[in-house]
Amino acid sequence: MMDIKIELVKTRKEKPDMNNLGFGKYYTDHMFEMDYTEGIGWHDPRIVPYHSLEMDPASMVLHYGQSTFEGLKAYRGKDGEIRLFRPEKNMERLNTSNKRLVIPEIDVEFGVEAIKKLVEVEKDWVPTGEGTSLYIRPFIIATDVHVGVHPSRTYKFMVILTPVGMYYKEGINPVRIYVEDEYCRAVRGGMGFTKTAGNYAASLIAQETAENRGFTQVLWLDGVEKKYIEEVGTMNIMFVIDGEVITPELNGSILPGITRRSAIELLRSKGYKVTERRISIDEVYEAASSGKLNEAFGTGTAAVISPVGELLWEGKTIIINDGKIGPVSHLVYDTITGIQSGKLEDEYGWITKVEAK
Template identity: 60%
Template sequence: MSTLHIEQVAKRKTIPNTSELVFGKHYSDHMFLMNYEEGKGWFDPRIVPYQPISLDPAAMIFHYGQTVFEGLKAYRTDDDQILLFRPEENVKRLNRSSERLSIPKVNVEEVLQYLKELVKLDQEWIPTEEGYSLYIRPFIISTEPNLSVAPSKTYTFMIILSPVGSYYKEGIQPVRIHVEENYTRAVKGGTGFAKTAGNYSAAYKAQEKATEEGYSQVLWLDGIEKKYIEEVGSMNVFFKINGEVITPKLNGSILEGITRKSIIELLNSWEMKVSERQISIEELFAAYEKGEVEEVFGTGTAAVISPIGEMKWKDRQIIINNRQTGELAKKLYSTLTRIQTGKESDPFGWVVKVNN
């Protein structure tokens, strides 16, 4: 493991009050960086004061979008322990995304140690209030100044930290979802399963349209037939239909969510019927007409659980559970967040202590 160099800030920033927090707007005192050169590998891991970075105008990230990122959180417990939730899964997924984008992989164990050191150094930025946490954004960008259409030979890996509250202003309240049928997010063989910038910016136009109509998010259908449900813009999606919990199966164009994986494992531990399979938008709306749709909710690191109270597809609209948060969504949210914050025992070995 390379020696980690730490340069601390001369003067700490003023930490904003939780009432002032907006998702992704405030950043802690320090950041982590590490560089890569072809033939040399990853080198020079360091923690430095949070600051702008300088890149050549020809840096390949600007021209070809070769980049991947992750998102996870640090939580503070009632007895002042600092916990991470399944961080190894995030670094493993970062490597899967990197492989798809022809970016060199990182060492999982080393990156986890660097991440812990950064969180420990800026632990004062972890909010203590319930529902708040420290969002962690690791990412890799291509930095070689070269306009050739080929993978970069140099990269920078960075981690920044941001104190956050609820991702949605509605909080754990049902949101309105617009089913997108014109634009396409991803197809099998593409980059849909990777966390890479282009997947998100390509979704902006559909999101703009949904926002104009008063909807919080877009539900994407498959890119070929516009028939099968895939995922919501920032979340995986689950449906409780006639007692069965269904989530679209991973198919190469759906992000393999860590919260998704945890929800499935929780449901299995509760011996609930849960299926990973194709589900069409027609099947969902037909089940609704029969009165069988009990709950719909999204899952993701930022929102954890986001109940869905309304969905619009073409000129058809469905109201789920009278726009109320369902009992299963409440139970899943409570259980998962209590495990994440140390209020409930962790039989799965998901949480990792930072300040041992």
């Protein structure tokens, strides 16, 4: 495994109010960097002072969008320990994205070690308040200076950190979701299963429409029939219908969420029937009208669990569970956050500890 060089800042930044963080507003003193050169491979891993990038205007990432990223968090428990939640799954998923975008893969074990070391250097930035964490953003960009459509021969892998509070202003309270039936975010055979910048750029117009109408997020339907539910802009989605937990199956246009996977494993271990299959928006509305739609909730790193209290589709509104968080959502949220914070025993082997007491 490569040695990671460390260059520390001479003067630390003044830290923000850790009780009023918002999301993605503040950045720590240091970042991780590593370069790739064709014929050499990944090289020169280092932790350096956080800094701006100097890029040539012809850098390929700016023109052809060859970039991938991940998102995970570090949590400080009451015992002072800092915990990462399934970081190896993030690195594995980063490599899945890399394959699709013809970007060289990162060694999973080394990637986790780089993240641990950076978090250890920045341990004083890990907040302690309820619902707070240190958000970790690994990402890769193509750096070749060339205007021409082909994979880059050089890349930069970086990791930056930001202390954050709750992702949604509603916190764990149910959110209002707008069902998008005009625009398309992704289709099977495309890049919907990857974390790449273009997927999120494609979602912005619908997100803006939703926010202008007072909704928190967008629920995307499939890009072919505009009939089957796929995912929310920042989350996978689950429905509890007549006691059964149903979530759209992974079909190539849906991101394989790590929190989604954890929720499925958790619920099955608790005896719930969890089904991964195609589910149409009509089925959800029919379940609501017959009184069988018990709950709906999103799963994702940023919010962990976000209950859905309202859906709007083609002018028709449904209120789910009287706009309150339901027992399944509560169970998943309390268990996952309990494991992340160290309040509950990690019986699933999901936690990686950072030696940073």
